[in-house]
Amino acid sequence: MIRAQALRRLERVPETVADATQAVAVAKSTEDPALLLQALDLLLQIEGNDTLAAEARATHRRILDALPDGDMRQRVSRWEVAQRIQKL
Numbered sequence: 001m002i003r004a005q006a007l008r009r010l011e012r013v014p015e016t017v018a019d020a021t022q023a024v025a026v027a028k029s030t031e032d033p034a035l036l037l038q039a040l041d042l043l044l045q046i047e048g049n050d051t052l053a054a055e056a057r058a059t060h061r062r063i064l065d066a067l068p069d070g071d072m073r074q075r076v077s078r079w080e081v082a083q084r085i086q087k088l
Contacts, residue, residue, distance in 0.1 A: 001042055008046060017047050033063045041081045044088070053088040060085045 004019035020043040027039040040056040060082055067073050076082055 001039055004042060004046070013046075017043075020046050033059050033066075037063065037085065038081055041084055044084075056085045057088060 001020070001023045004016050004023055007016040007019060020039070023039040024036070024043055027036040030036075037056060037059045040052060040059060044052050044056060063076060063082075064073050067076065077086070
């Protein structure tokens with residue numbers, strides 16, 4: 001994700017998309033929904049589409065559903081990444 005962000009700042013779009021796509025694949029393999037949400041958010045900022053947006057919303061919902069109480073859900077909902085996903 002860091003390399004994709006750096007390439008994005010350098011406006012090297014094809015490489016940025018490739019690295020962000022790879023970041024999503026790696027995040028999926030870890031089964032860490034927060035990491036996956038970050039990677040999806042990055043890819044959505046670069047090359048958004050309805051399929052990615054739906055996956056990001058579902059991942060966000062899965063995170064919220066797994067949390068034990070409302071306070072933790074509110075904290076996650078205030079997370080910058082989650083706020084962008086909620087606006088999709």
